[in-house]
Structure formats: structure tokens, C-alpha cells
Amino acid sequence: MRMRQWLVLYRKEQLELLRSYKLLWVPLVFILYGAMQPVMSYFLPDIIAHAGNLPPGAVITIPKPTASEVMAQTLQQFNTIGILILSLSVMGIISAERSSGLTSMILVKPISYLSFVTAKWAAMAVLVLIAFAGGFGGALYYTTALFDAVGWQHSLSAYLLFSLWLCLAGSLTLFFSSWLRSGAAAAACALGVAALLALTSSAFPDALAYSPGVLPHLAYSQYDAAAGDNHTLAVVAITLVSMLALLAAASAVLRKRPSLDAI
Amino acid sequence: MEKLLEVQGLSKQFGSSAKALQDVSFKLGEGRCTALLGPNGAGKTTTIRILTGLLKPSSGSIRFRDVQQVARAGAGAGAGMGAGGDHRALIGYLPQTPAFHGWMSGLEFAQYAAELCGMGRREAAQRSVELLERVGIGAAGKRRIAGYSGGMKQRLGLAQALIHRPKLLILDEPVSALDPIGRREVMELLGELKREMTILFSTHVLHDAEELCDDVLIMESGRIALQGALSEIRAANRESVLLLEIENENVNENENENENAGQPAAREAFVQWLQSLVAPSVSPARSTAPAVTAANSCIIRYELDPLNSCAAKLIVRDIGEARRIVLEQLLARNLPVTKLEIGYSTLEDLFLKVVKHK
Structure with a gap:
């Protein structure tokens, strides 16, 4: 019964992603972005040479980066723009429905608030996995074609770790979307918190070794043979727990204020 | 239930x-x-x-x-x-x-x-x-x-x-x-x-x-x-209600302001008559006194329509008696009646009463 209702809610979210073309444009942007980074790195010397504002005779030598470095750079790019695109695309996931008054019709049906929130989360996670698979695949393809092959085990674990980080950012957006009235504020808060997590964990790498903020670093360091194991499993577990907590909090907040037009 | x-x-x-x-x-x-x-x-x-x-x-x-x-x-x-x-x-x-x-x-x-x-x-x-x-x-x-x-x-x-x-x-x-x-x-x-x-x-x-x-x-x-x-x-x-409306003279107002001076008379007469129906007569010596006292016994109060000064609502006790008196006096005073409706108070009346009196 519960499960069937959850599936109904999830199917609707999936259909919405499809009909609103989010399932098309978010992956496209990610692919474009992922493919651009290795191509840019490859052609950087030519681009600078043709920029035309160098004095004649200037000699520039840019060391050609290794394939692993290129992949790590790409991931760093995704850490800013990827999260931005993601939070912008899911920022209204709850707040928009609430301010339009839809939730006041859906949430009076005998469904659980947690199912409502988790169905949205699952759709968001699917979007993240698909979009980032596209972006990561694009990056991997061009890196392999222009530079060198990278180990697939490293790539797979980097993909999974970074996807988890993106999912956490999405969960943050979902939570703020259920808490705040405005979708833009939700996106801004989610970006802020994600940036704060990443910043604090790089500022205090020892004190916050288990913070979910180290996830992006863990993902980059998959390509760095020198980096040892940084309690990856523990960080993953903590991230999963914090996502669950965010979902529970989002549904509690939603239960407290299922609709806005109450007053 | x-x-x-x-x-x-x-x-x-x-x-x-x-x-x-x-x-x-x-x-x-x-x-x-x-x-x-x-x-x-x-x-x-x-x-x-x-x-x-x-x-x-x-x-x-x-x-x-x-x-x-x-x-x-x-x-x-x-x-x-x-x-x-x-x-x-x-x-x-x-x-x-x-x-x-x-x-x-x-x-x-x-x-x-x-x-x-x-x-x-x-x-x-x-x-x-x-x-x-x-x-x-x-x-x-x-x-x-x-x-x-x-x-x-x-x-x-x-x-x-x-x-x-x-x-x-x-x-x-x-x-x-x-x-x-x-x-x-x-x-x-x-x-x-x-x-x-x-x-x-x-x-x-x-x-x-x-x-x-x-x-x-x-x-x-x-x-x-x-x-x-x-x-x-x-x-x-439920109250028995008599709705009354007299001719609205304002229709001809566009002609001449001075000519209009005599016209509100009908309306004034109407209002005066309404007052006399409800209030105890000021000069009981007048010839209409018996009729007025009869009216007093069955007409409880009147309300002028706030939107239309030519219309009024009489809340009455005995509908049959009230109808007779009102018709009689309307004829006697030669008021230009356009509408006379006899019925009961509606939910709207009740609603207004409840909401206003709170």
C-alpha cells in the first residue's frame, strides 16, 4: 500500500522531469561542460598563442597535463557550476508546488509526508546520476582521446563519490525548498551550505576529516596515486546519514506547514 | 441525527x-x-x-x-x-x-x-x-x-x-x-x-x-x-416582511435643477409616512390618528434600503392586517408606488442581523 503510493508519487515526479525537459537539458549542460574542460586543456597553448596580445617572439611553454590531472580539474569545475545548475533546476521542487497551492490538494490525500519528500528526492537523485554520468562520460571520452587513458576503477569510484556529493547538494536544496517560501532562496542557501562544507573541510582537514565536505576532495584524489585512503567509507556513511536526516527534516517542516495560503 | x-x-x-x-x-x-x-x-x-x-x-x-x-x-x-x-x-x-x-x-x-x-x-x-x-x-x-x-x-x-x-x-x-x-x-x-x-x-x-x-x-x-x-x-x-418601492424621480434630473425642487416631495412624504407608521403619533389629535395606532400594533419597524432611498422594508407582525393598512394609506396619500412585495425575511436578512449585531 505505502509502497504503491510511493511509486505513484515517484512516477509523477519522473514524468514531470520528462515533460518539463529537465531530463534533457540538465544532462546536456553537464555533457557540454564535461567535454569542454579536457578540450580546453588540450588546446590551451593554441588559444593563448592566437589571443594576439602577446609580444612577438614571446615563447610560452605550458606543460601538458596528465590525463589524471585533467579529470581532477574537470571534477573541480563540476564542483561549482554543476552544483549551481543542479540547485537551480530543483530549487522549486517543493516550494513552487506549495506556493501554487498544489500541496494543499495532494497532502490532504492519505499519503505520508515522508513518501512525498522521498519520492521527490529519488527523482532528483536519478536526475543527478543521469546528468553527471553524461558529464563525466564526456570528460572521460575526450580525456582518453586527447590525453591518455585513465583507470576505470579510479573513474568509477570518482564518479560515485562525486555523485554522492551532488546528491547531498540536491538534498540540501530539497530541504531548504521545503523550509523556505522562495525557490531562489532555497537554491542560494543550499549553495551556501555546500560551499561552507567544502571550505571548512579544506581549512581544517584534520578536525573535519569525516565531514561530507571532503567528498569532492576524495573524488579528485581517486586520480592521485599518492593520496592514501582518507576514511572514504566513513565519510560515505556519514553523508548518507546526513541525507536521511535532511529528508526527515524536510518532511517534518512540510508537515508543519503543508500550504501557504492558510492565512 | x-x-x-x-x-x-x-x-x-x-x-x-x-x-x-x-x-x-x-x-x-x-x-x-x-x-x-x-x-x-x-x-x-x-x-x-x-x-x-x-x-x-x-x-x-x-x-x-x-x-x-x-x-x-x-x-x-x-x-x-x-x-x-x-x-x-x-x-x-x-x-x-x-x-x-x-x-x-x-x-x-x-x-x-x-x-x-x-x-x-x-x-x-x-x-x-x-x-x-x-x-x-x-x-x-x-x-x-x-x-x-x-x-x-x-x-x-x-x-x-x-x-x-x-x-x-x-x-x-x-x-x-x-x-x-x-x-x-x-x-x-x-x-x-x-x-x-x-x-x-x-x-x-x-x-x-x-x-x-x-x-x-x-x-x-x-x-x-x-x-x-x-x-x-x-x-x-422568520419575520413577515413588506417590501415597498416608490417611483424614483431622479430619472428626470437631467432637465433642470430648479424644476426638480418640488419633486423629492414624494420621497419626503414617503419617509414621513414611514415614520408615522412606526413612531407613536406626535399629535394624536389629528384625524389620521386611529389609523396610525392601528398600524403601530402590527408594524414593528421599517428599514430604508441604504442603496435606494425610494425603497423600504417593513417588518410586520400580522401580514394580513398590515397589508390592508399599508394599501389603504398608500392610496390615501397618493404615493407613486412601483413595487409592493409581501413575503418573509430571507437568510440574507438573518445573516446581516447576526453579523451586525455581534
Whole structure:
């Protein structure tokens, strides 16, 4: 019964992603972005040479980066723009429905608030996995074609770790979307918190070794043979727990204020 | 009258502002149609939202009869959840301004609502088609909701509220957004539904309430001002009323201001006559005195129509006697009467009385 209702809610979210073309444009942007980074790195010397504002005779030598470095750079790019695109695309996931008054019709049906929130989360996670698979695949393809092959085990674990980080950012957006009235504020808060997590964990790498903020670093360091194991499993577990907590909090907040037009 | 729902001592306060609801208590009888009346801001929508569970009351309780027994009809009513358990499966709710996913078709939305209420796919599809037909948008079922008119959305909202055959149908101003024809149709539909379920609807169109409901709840600044069966309330508060209107001279006003000087005389005479009917005569020596005292005995008071100074309402005790006196005196004073209506006070009169006197 519960499960069937959850599936109904999830199917609707999936259909919405499809009909609103989010399932098309978010992956496209990610692919474009992922493919651009290795191509840019490859052609950087030519681009600078043709920029035309160098004095004649200037000699520039840019060391050609290794394939692993290129992949790590790409991931760093995704850490800013990827999260931005993601939070912008899911920022209204709850707040928009609430301010339009839809939730006041859906949430009076005998469904659980947690199912409502988790169905949205699952759709968001699917979007993240698909979009980032596209972006990561694009990056991997061009890196392999222009530079060198990278180990697939490293790539797979980097993909999974970074996807988890993106999912956490999405969960943050979902939570703020259920808490705040405005979708833009939700996106801004989610970006802020994600940036704060990443910043604090790089500022205090020892004190916050288990913070979910180290996830992006863990993902980059998959390509760095020198980096040892940084309690990856523990960080993953903590991230999963914090996502669950965010979902529970989002549904509690939603239960407290299922609709806005109450007053 | 077996009661389906009992609400006791409901209060609601938003933040530190004045209380939106104060100690609201009422019962809804099984199979009865109840109208929730009240001026804007009286707390109708707040009450409804508390009933649907969208809003938590600051205090008070809502009890459904046999929640456990009906729980099998829907999901989630299991263990008691707060005051009175989760009774959402029993309720069908249409908000004041229903909103939908524009990218869905009407049929898809109805089906989605049905499946959320625990129906199987096939049953949901069948019921959706049936209900869309019933509310009159069967032909538009396959179109995207984004292209629906306000009236069609209202009907779709009604369909989704009915989809799980609720015990109690709660409608927040169901017809205020509709055109006259749509209004008529929806009222007729509600009239049919009345036989199948208990209905609570809020409205400020008193005529709708009079036409449809068995019981009324009149709210005023967060309290229940008056409640009971419509027929009883009517009988208890019924007054015989005489509506009078004299010719409006203002029609010729465009000609000449001076010429008009003599004309309001009829109106003045009318007002004077009304006063003499009610007030004890100032000079009892005058020849009309006997008639006036006779009038005093059966005419309780008069009210001038605030919108039209040529119209007045006489509230009378003995309709037959009052009619005779009024007709007689109208003739004697040669007042240019255009309309004379004899009847009983309407719900609107009662409503105004209740709301004003609070």
C-alpha cells in the first residue's frame, strides 16, 4: 500500500522531469561542460598563442597535463557550476508546488509526508546520476582521446563519490525548498551550505576529516596515486546519514506547514 | 441525527496576532449538507483547513465517528496520529483556488489523485473517466491542464475531491469562481452528491446556501455566531416582511435643477409616512390618528434600503392586517408606488442581523 503510493508519487515526479525537459537539458549542460574542460586543456597553448596580445617572439611553454590531472580539474569545475545548475533546476521542487497551492490538494490525500519528500528526492537523485554520468562520460571520452587513458576503477569510484556529493547538494536544496517560501532562496542557501562544507573541510582537514565536505576532495584524489585512503567509507556513511536526516527534516517542516495560503 | 464529525473548542492563533478562531464547536450530521457562512475574514477557510489537517489548531479537538471502521477504505489511518487520528482518507477537499500541474492532462491528474488514495491502476483510470464525465469536462480530459479555463479547473478540483468516494466532502467557496451557467451546473451536481455523502461548503453567496443546505453555520470574527438546521433557524427568526418601492424621480434630473425642487416631495412624504407608521403619533389629535395606532400594533419597524432611498422594508407582525393598512394609506396619500412585495425575511436578512449585531 505505502509502497504503491510511493511509486505513484515517484512516477509523477519522473514524468514531470520528462515533460518539463529537465531530463534533457540538465544532462546536456553537464555533457557540454564535461567535454569542454579536457578540450580546453588540450588546446590551451593554441588559444593563448592566437589571443594576439602577446609580444612577438614571446615563447610560452605550458606543460601538458596528465590525463589524471585533467579529470581532477574537470571534477573541480563540476564542483561549482554543476552544483549551481543542479540547485537551480530543483530549487522549486517543493516550494513552487506549495506556493501554487498544489500541496494543499495532494497532502490532504492519505499519503505520508515522508513518501512525498522521498519520492521527490529519488527523482532528483536519478536526475543527478543521469546528468553527471553524461558529464563525466564526456570528460572521460575526450580525456582518453586527447590525453591518455585513465583507470576505470579510479573513474568509477570518482564518479560515485562525486555523485554522492551532488546528491547531498540536491538534498540540501530539497530541504531548504521545503523550509523556505522562495525557490531562489532555497537554491542560494543550499549553495551556501555546500560551499561552507567544502571550505571548512579544506581549512581544517584534520578536525573535519569525516565531514561530507571532503567528498569532492576524495573524488579528485581517486586520480592521485599518492593520496592514501582518507576514511572514504566513513565519510560515505556519514553523508548518507546526513541525507536521511535532511529528508526527515524536510518532511517534518512540510508537515508543519503543508500550504501557504492558510492565512 | 447521527453525527459524522464533532468539533470541540477549536481555537487558532497565528503568531501573536489576534485569534483567527475562538472556541469553535459544531457537529456535522451524517448525510447532511452544511453551509459555512460568514463575511470575509470570519475564519471560514481557517476552519476548513483545520478540518482537512492542513493546519494544526492551537487547541480543540476534531473527532470523526468510527474512524477505525472506515479506515479500511483508505490507507494511513492506522495508529492514532495526534488528535483524532489521521482521517484524511475520509475527506475530499476542494480548495478555494485549486492549482494543478499544467503539464498533466485532466485525466492524468484525476488518475494520480485516485492512485494516491490507494486505488489500483485500472480502477483509478475507470473512475477518473467516469468522474470527469460527471463534472462535465469529459471531453477535455485528454488536454493539458495548462489550457483549462478557471471553471474547468474548478470542476477538475471537484472531481479529484470526489475520486475516493469520501464520507465528507469539504468545499471552500466552490462556485464563487464560476460563471452563472457553471454555477448552476455545479450546484445541481452538489444537490445530487448530497444524497451520497456529507457535505460542508463555505460560501458568501447566501442564495446558494439557502438553495442547497440543510444546516447552516454562521461565523463572525472567528466565532460561531449562529448554527442549526436551516428550517429551524428560519422558523425561529422568520419575520413577515413588506417590501415597498416608490417611483424614483431622479430619472428626470437631467432637465433642470430648479424644476426638480418640488419633486423629492414624494420621497419626503414617503419617509414621513414611514415614520408615522412606526413612531407613536406626535399629535394624536389629528384625524389620521386611529389609523396610525392601528398600524403601530402590527408594524414593528421599517428599514430604508441604504442603496435606494425610494425603497423600504417593513417588518410586520400580522401580514394580513398590515397589508390592508399599508394599501389603504398608500392610496390615501397618493404615493407613486412601483413595487409592493409581501413575503418573509430571507437568510440574507438573518445573516446581516447576526453579523451586525455581534
